[in-house]
Amino acid sequence: MKPAAKSKKAPSGASIASAELLSERELRRISDSVLRLAKSSGAEETEVHLDEVANTLTRFANNAIHQNVAEHGLTVSIRTVADGRTARATTNRIDEDSLRSAIEVALSLAHSQPKDARLLPMPAKQRYRSVNRFIKPTAALSAEDRARAVRRACDLAVRNGQVAAGIYSNGQNQSALGNSRGLFAAYRETHSEFSITVQEGPATSWAKANSADVRAFDPQKLAARAREKAHLAVNARELPPGRYTVILEPAAVLDLVGFLFYDFAATALEDKRSCLNDRMGKQLFGQNITITDDAYHPLQQGAPFDGEGLPRQKVLLVDRGIPRNLVYSCAAAKAAGKQPTGHGFALPNEYGEAPMNLVFGGGDSSIEKMVASTDRGLLVTRLWYIREVDPYEKAMTGMTRDGLFLVENGQVTGAVRNFRFNQSLIEMLNNVELLGPAVRATGEEAFEMVVPAMKVHNFHFSEVTKF
Amino acid sequence: MWDLCTNALDTAKLRGASYGDVRVMHLRQRDLTTKNGQVGTLSQSESIGLGIRVLANGAWGFASTDRLTRDGVAACAAQAVSIAKASALAKRSEVLMAAEKACVDSWQSPFRKDPFEIPLETQLALLLAADAEMRRVKGITLTETDMQFRKIDSWFASSIGSRIHQRKVISGCGIAATSFQGEEIQKRSYPNSFGGQHALQGYELVESLDLLKNAPLIAEEAVALHTAAQCPEKIGTLILGGAQLGLQIHESIGHPIELDRVLGQEANFAGTSFLTIDQLDQLKYASSIVNVVADARLDHGQGLGTFAYDDEGVPAQCTDIIKDGKFRGYLSNRETAHLVGLDRSSGTMRAESWNRLPIIRMTNVSLLPGAWDYDGLIADTHDGILMETNRSWSIDDRRYQFQFSTEIGWEIKGGKKVRMLKNPSYSGITTEFWNSCDAICKFDHWTLWGTPNCGKGQPMQTMGTGHGASPSRFRNVRIGTAFSNQ
Numbered sequence: 001m002k003p004a005a006k007s008k009k010a011p012s013g014a015s016i017a018s019a020e021l022l023s024e025r026e027l028r029r030i031s032d033s034v035l036r037l038a039k040s041s042g043a044e045e046t047e048v049h050l051d052e053v054a055n056t057l058t059r060f061a062n063n064a065i066h067q068n069v070a071e072h073g074l075t076v077s078i079r080t081v082a083d084g085r086t087a088r089a090t091t092n093r094i095d096e097d098s099l100r101s102a103i104e105v106a107l108s109l110a111h112s113q114p115k116d117a118r119l120l121p122m123p124a125k126q127r128y129r130s131v132n133r134f135i136k137p138t139a140a141l142s143a144e145d146r147a148r149a150v151r152r153a154c155d156l157a158v159r160n161g162q163v164a165a166g167i168y169s170n171g172q173n174q175s176a177l178g179n180s181r182g183l184f185a186a187y188r189e190t191h192s193e194f195s196i197t198v199q200e201g202p203a204t205s206w207a208k209a210n211s212a213d214v215r216a217f218d219p220q221k222l223a224a225r226a227r228e229k230a231h232l233a234v235n236a237r238e239l240p241p242g243r244y245t246v247i248l249e250p251a252a253v254l255d256l257v258g259f260l261f262y263d264f265a266a267t268a269l270e271d272k273r274s275c276l277n278d279r280m281g282k283q284l285f286g287q288n289i290t291i292t293d294d295a296y297h298p299l300q301q302g303a304p305f306d307g308e309g310l311p312r313q314k315v316l317l318v319d320r321g322i323p324r325n326l327v328y329s330c331a332a333a334k335a336a337g338k339q340p341t342g343h344g345f346a347l348p349n350e351y352g353e354a355p356m357n358l359v360f361g362g363g364d365s366s367i368e369k370m371v372a373s374t375d376r377g378l379l380v381t382r383l384w385y386i387r388e389v390d391p392y393e394k395a396m397t398g399m400t401r402d403g404l405f406l407v408e409n410g411q412v413t414g415a416v417r418n419f420r421f422n423q424s425l426i427e428m429l430n431n432v433e434l435l436g437p438a439v440r441a442t443g444e445e446a447f448e449m450v451v452p453a454m455k456v457h458n459f460h461f462s463e464v465t466k467f
Numbered sequence: 468m469w470d471l472c473t474n475a476l477d478t479a480k481l482r483g484a485s486y487g488d489v490r491v492m493h494l495r496q497r498d499l500t501t502k503n504g505q506v507g508t509l510s511q512s513e514s515i516g517l518g519i520r521v522l523a524n525g526a527w528g529f530a531s532t533d534r535l536t537r538d539g540v541a542a543c544a545a546q547a548v549s550i551a552k553a554s555a556l557a558k559r560s561e562v563l564m565a566a567e568k569a570c571v572d573s574w575q576s577p578f579r580k581d582p583f584e585i586p587l588e589t590q591l592a593l594l595l596a597a598d599a600e601m602r603r604v605k606g607i608t609l610t611e612t613d614m615q616f617r618k619i620d621s622w623f624a625s626s627i628g629s630r631i632h633q634r635k636v637i638s639g640c641g642i643a644a645t646s647f648q649g650e651e652i653q654k655r656s657y658p659n660s661f662g663g664q665h666a667l668q669g670y671e672l673v674e675s676l677d678l679l680k681n682a683p684l685i686a687e688e689a690v691a692l693h694t695a696a697q698c699p700e701k702i703g704t705l706i707l708g709g710a711q712l713g714l715q716i717h718e719s720i721g722h723p724i725e726l727d728r729v730l731g732q733e734a735n736f737a738g739t740s741f742l743t744i745d746q747l748d749q750l751k752y753a754s755s756i757v758n759v760v761a762d763a764r765l766d767h768g769q770g771l772g773t774f775a776y777d778d779e780g781v782p783a784q785c786t787d788i789i790k791d792g793k794f795r796g797y798l799s800n801r802e803t804a805h806l807v808g809l810d811r812s813s814g815t816m817r818a819e820s821w822n823r824l825p826i827i828r829m830t831n832v833s834l835l836p837g838a839w840d841y842d843g844l845i846a847d848t849h850d851g852i853l854m855e856t857n858r859s860w861s862i863d864d865r866r867y868q869f870q871f872s873t874e875i876g877w878e879i880k881g882g883k884k885v886r887m888l889k890n891p892s893y894s895g896i897t898t899e900f901w902n903s904c905d906a907i908c909k910f911d912h913w914t915l916w917g918t919p920n921c922g923k924g925q926p927m928q929t930m931g932t933g934h935g936a937s938p939s940r941f942r943n944v945r946i947g948t949a950f951s952n953q
Contacts, residue, residue, distance in 0.1 A: 056550075059925055061732040064559040068550045069529040069926070071822040073516065090512035092533045105511050112587035113506045114595075143528075143553035151557040165734035167925050197735040204734070271502070272608040272647035350500050350507030350611070384738075387859040389872055389892070389949045391652045397870050397949060399863045401738075420861070420868055420894070422949055444736060462948055463894060465868035466741070 021052050021174050022074070024186045030094055031178035034078055037096070038103045039180065045081035045122050046103075047179040047309070049346060050074065055171030058146040063154040063164050065147060079347060080106040081122070084115040086348055116348075120330050125182045128304045128311050131296060133212040134172065138190035141170040141214055149194075153223035157198055160227055166196035170214060177309045187303035193442070194219040197402060198230040202467055203415065205229035206382055206402035208251065210442035212301055229381065229403045236415035238464055239406070245377035245433075246459040247370045247407065250441035252380045253454050257360065258446020259388060259396060260425060264293070264317050265343075266332040267352025275394045275426065280323050285429035288363070291318040293327060293343070293355030299440035299450045300357045307346035315341050317355065321429075329353035362452035363435025370434050370455040372410045377455075379405040379412060383421075386445045394425040398445075399465065419461035431457045468632075471540050472624035475519045478544035480626065484521035484551065486564065487544075488625035490778060491517045491535075492821035497583065499590055500613040501598045506591065507611075516821035521547045525561040526554035531822040565804040565811050567781055569628035574775035577765070578636045578669030582616035585670045590614055593678060594642075600682035601644040606690035609645035613662055614638075614673060615919075621778075629780040637771065637931065638672040639665035639919055644686035646693065653692035653889065655685035655874050659710040660857050665917030665931060667769040688875060691887060698876050698891040700947030704851030705893055706844065706940045709908075711873055712834065713916035713934035714857050719897040720752075720759055721832040721932065723866040724788055725815075725923075726797040726807065737923045738864025741897070742794065744807060750794040753901035756837055759789040761798055763814060763830035768915040770933020772830035774817075779825060781814035788832065792902070800827050819928035826924050831915060833935030837907025841938055844906050846882040852946055853877040853884065853938075854891045859949070862897075870894040872949045892949035900941060908937035 022030075031048045038046035052074040059067035077090040080103060087109030089102040146168040157164035174188035194217060195208035207226040209217035248256070260275075268274035276284075295302055295312040304312050308330055315325050328336065329344030329352045343353040371379060381403035389395040400418045407413070436453035468491045479487040493515040500507035517540055518531035528551025532543040582590075594612040601610040617637040624630050641663015643656040658664045658676055666672050707715060723740040727733055742750070753759075760767075763774055763783035774783055779801050787795040797807055798815040816825040845853075854873040862869040876891030877884045915935040922929055 055926065057926055058554070059735075060557065061734055062559070062730070065526065065554040065557040066732055067529070067824055067826075067925075068527060068554040069531075069824050070546055070550060071531045071926075073514075073531075073533045073822055075514070077512075086509075088510040090510065090514075092514045092516065102513075109509050109511060109587060113509060113591055116506065118505070143550045144556065147553040147556040154557060163731065163734075165731060167735060169925075195735055199731070199734065206735075271645075273645060273652060277647065348507065348509055350502040384864055385861040387861045389859050390890070392647075392650055395949070397859065397861050399861065399868070401864050418863060418868075420863075420870060422870075422951065460952070462951060463868060463870070463945075465863045465865075466896065467863075467865060467867070 021054060021172055021188060027176040027186055028184060030076065031176060031184065034076065034099055035178065035180050037100050038078065038080055041103050041107060043080040043082055043103065043107060045180050047079040047122055049077040050176040053171065053173040056143065057167055057169035058143065058150055059167050060150045060154060061165035063158050065150055068143065076102065078102050078106050080110055082107055082110050084119055085110040085113055086116065086119055088348065118331050120334060122179045122181050123183055123309050126309060126311055128185055129296060131304050133189035133301055135190045135213040138170055138192045138212065138214040139172045141192065149219045153196060153219055156223050156227055162227060162230055163199040164196055167193065168219060169193045175303055177305065179309060183309045185305045185309055189301055191301065194222055196223050196226045198226040200230045200234055203230055203233035203236065204402045205233050208442050210448055232405065233403050233415040236417045238417045241419060241461045241463050243458045243460050245374055245457045247367060247374065247377060247379045248454045248456060249367065249381055250439050250451050250453050251382045251443040253451045254441035254449050255383045255386055255443040255445035256396060256425060257451060258449060259386065261358055262354050264326055265352050265354045266326040266328045266336055269326065270332065270335065273391060275392050276323050283321050284323055284426060285318060285321040286432050287320045288432055288435060289318055289321050289429050290361035292316050292359045293357050294359045295357040297357065297359050297450055302357055306342045306344045308344040310340055310342040310344065312342040315355065327353050327355045359450040360438055360452060362438030365434040365436050367436065367453050370453065371407050371412060374407045375409060377407045378416060379407055382443060389422060395422060396425060397422045417467060418465045420463040421460060422462045423460045428456055428459065433457055468622040469624065469630060471517060471535060472622060474537055475517060475540050475544040476624060476626050478541045479519060479521045479548055482545050482548035484523045484548050486522040486626050487519060488623065488779065489517060489519040490818065490821060491622040493620040494820060495618045497616045499594060500611065501594045502611050503609060504595065504598050504602060514820065517543060518821045519544050519547045520824060521551050522562055523548045523551035524555035526551050526558045527562065528554055529824045562802055563805060564801040567627065567801060567812065570776065570780055570782065571630045572775065573632040575634040576636055576667045580670035581636065582638050582670040583618060597642050597678040597682045600679055601642065601686040604683055604686035604690060606646050606648065607644050607686050608647045612642045614640045623778065623780055625780050631776050631780055633775055635667060636669055637665065638668050638670060639663060639917065640673045640676060642678055642682055644689045646689045648693045651693055653689050655689040656856055657681045657685045659916065660874060662919060665771055665919040666915065667771060667773045692875065692889045695887040695889040698852065698888040698947050700951050702943055703946050704848060704940065704942055705944040705946060706848065706851055706853040706938060708855035708938055709912065709914050709936045710916050711854055711857050712936040712939055714860055714918065715871065716832055716834055716934045716936060717918050717932060718860060718862045719866060719869055720788065721829040724797050725827050726799045726803045727827045729797065730803060730806065736925050741865045741867050746794055747807060748795060751792055751902065752789050752794040752898055753792045754904045755792040756907055757789055757792050757901060757904050758835040759832065760835060761786045761788055761830050761832045767831050767833065768935065770831040770915040771917040771919060771931030772933040777814045777816045778818045779812060779816040781812045784814045786813045798827050798829065817930055819930055823928045826928065828923065828930045829932040831933030831935060833915065834907065836910040836913045836937050839906045839908045841908050841912045844908055844938065844940060845879060845884065848879045848882060848940065851879045852888060852891060853879055854893065867896050869897065870948055890950050893944050893946050894948040895945055900944065903942045903944065904939055905942055906940035908939065913937040
């Protein structure tokens with residue numbers, strides 16, 4: 001893979017993403033300062049979260065850049081414990097007076113509530129697995145680099161009588177967590193993303209990629225793919241709603257199955273709002289469905305520690321269609337008599353935990369093979385505005401968007417008007433006929449995951465729209 | 468703060484900006500939740516920083532920083548200009564802005580009780596008491612309550628000479644009871660789902676809601692839904708409660724009238740709109756009894772879309788959107804107004820925070836009250852279904868085809884509510900739906916609902932919008948789609 005155009009000399013101030021984040025030593029100094037101030041203010045235990053972002057994003061529409069932004073910010077979030085009570089205060093001012101004030105707010109909030117019998121001591125020092133997702137070329141990408149890449153993508157659309165819109169973004173962020181029991185964890189990563197929608201008359205298509213390493217994708221290839229599919233999408237015809245075999249590209253799979261993530265939280269089961277209540281250990285999905293949470297997977301991103309400071313563990317959630325394990329925060333683990341898995345959110349909160357690095361097992365098929373094996377079906381580029389209709393059956397509704405194609409006798413034969421679907425995820429994951437290799441997918445409804453393309457039979461489209 | 472603003476604008480001008488506007492914002496927020504009788508979230512946060520937007524070489528640039536020193540602000544302004552010059556590498560036309568007069572003003576939203584001055588113990592005690600009232604009902608498996616308060620100060624300055632300080636106080640509160648039985652999860656919320664009611668008010672909003680009276684009522688309904696009849700699938704008469712209608716307005720009127728969507732500026736993410744410019748003053752959007760305005764003025768009410776000036780320094784306005792059923796207006800800004808023949812922005816540019824670019828957003832997009840008394844509307848309905856409190860919502864990326872489901876429904880026969888229905892849903896095409904409206908309740912039943920979680924823009928921004936609505940009736944609506952298996 002070739003990097004996007006590099007600029008050898010970036011004018012001063014051209015890209016905040018190339019600005020230096022605070023050093024880990026500096027983060028530790030701020031953390032230690034908060035812990036010292038909190039101790040002197042009477043906090044029995046204290047936890048400090050530091051989050052710093054330096055992001056830039058170039059946005060284009062109508063074949064030109066229309067928005068172009070940069071942000072830089074650091075937040076300090078302080079949780080104190082006093083007399084069996086805890087609360088959190090957050091500020092983005094790091095002078096000593098502001099930190100002292102935030103500590104006092106956190107203590108005041110904590111004192112205002114009843115004692116929490118479930119409150120646990122903060123964890124002590126931990127060992128973390130090393131992951132490197134800070135890629136210098138990503139951090140160095142400048143506003144000019146992005147503008148030139150956007151210009152080329154837009155020129156391609158213009159040459160073909162089309163209209164392009166999208167984003168090209170990059171940035172770096174870091175987080176650190178320290179507490180008064182000696183725990184300290186720090187992590188930094190880069191991120192980059194290119195997304196493009198190409199319109200040809202009323203037809204649209206879309207392509208998007210996202211990675212810690214900007215060299216992992218080529219904006220011009222994505223633009224070319226969107227250009228080609230937009231052209232294929234013209235003259236869409238209307239088909240009746242009903243049940244169809246569908247070939248879901250990875251982004252479409254991601255945005256659907258992404259809604260399952262919170263169901264694997266032990267707290268969600270305790271609250272009886274998970275679709276897995278009374279279903280653990282049963283053959284809930286097809287035998288070709290295996291789901292793992294793995295923060296260390298090479299296509300994943302995110303810190304190797306959770307909001308409580310515990311190291312993230314790899315957890316097998318679904319084994320050949322059977323839900324086997326959940327993820328646990330410290331409190332949920334204690335309530336269930338289990339060990340915490342490193343998936344807790346920052347306390348205090350009412351949601352407990354969730355797996356944030358889902359990896360679906362893939363197969364050896366491909367979009368091309370799926371199309372070739374289909375007598376009649378629909379190829380789905382992406383889905384849109386997905387919402388939960390029935391939380392226990394995990395029935396979801398939403399629309400197809402940016403490229404829906406009819407497959408007949410093993411070939412794509414034309415474009416189809418967009419459908420609304422009403423589909424149970426449980427049913428869908430029992431109807432998977434073929435799986436492609438698992439890839440890092442990015443959509444707009446769920447956070448990024450590693451998922452395969454899927455061929456699914458009996459997918460329920462309930463209504464059709466006007467384009 | 469004005470010194471920081473001046474410093475930023477001066478630096479931008481020196482670096483070559485032909486226009487600049489800058490906002491310093493100080494945001495304070497308090498969040499309280501309970502779950503099953505225990506305190507859940509208990510947190511307070513503050514954030515202060517500066518964002519500057521500039522035009523240079525005929526293109527836009529924006530940068531933001533939390534380093535509020537003279538050097539930090541100057542670097543941020545210089546960066547905004549550099550970014551604008553980079554934008555010019557991929558521009559196709561010059562940015563034109565509608566004229567606007569400079570304003571120097573200070574404004575504070577009205578409130579009777581500052582929520583940050585109310586003791587936390589008082590706020591938590593009320594939530595825990597409401598939580599307990601819900602848990603007293605047998606069959607309830609999960610109870611949740613929440614309060615959220617925000618105080619936002621903004622200092623806006625622009626290179627045309629505007630200097631505007633605004634302070635807004637926002638409150639929100641809601642409760643919810645959930646029941647899991649057999650293979651079904653049912654939930655009821657009050658006064659609205661997804662966090663309750665939100666408004667540009669102080670703690671008086673919370674006190675007006677009477678949580679303790681309503682807590683057991685919704686808990687009983689959540690349990691009763693398990694044994695209620697399934698909402699039928701049919702084409703029929705639909706009455707929407709005000710809160711659900713507020714979201715219907717948001718999705719099928721508020722978003723399609725955003726001129727940035729219409730012009731393709733949101734094509735990659737939020738989508739576009741079926742309301743192409745040729746439809747203005749031509750399209751029969753709705754039946755003749757339907758009148759919709761976008762009104763940011765305090766006169767309209769204390770909604771989440773109420774302010775004195777938008778984030779381009781344009782004074783709050785009231786714009787006709789639908790007048791006697793006809794499509795009359797868009798939400799515009801200084802850059803897009805001329806494209807629909809206007810010589811002035813409609814004042815709808817809003818930014819979530821100091822680190823976000825202002826973009827076109829809904830203000831208070833409201834259905835004006837009609838003539839019907841609520842009891843009279845029910846009595847006039849021979850055969851219909853009343854649906855209340857949103858459960859799910861979805862609409863296509865051009866805002867034609869929608870589907871909503873609500874927490875509870877009621878069958879109406881012979882002018883009376885005869886029985887509860889579970890899993891109600893309806894769907895349709897926007898203009899067909901609004902043209903089927905044949906009754907709107909009067910002002911006595913009208914509420915300015917708050918939608919606190921409207922997402923738009925890249926990077927994503929969450930904004931609060933207001934939607935005034937009273938219960939209304941629609942004919943020949945497709946009902947029960949979401950649970951159809953056909």
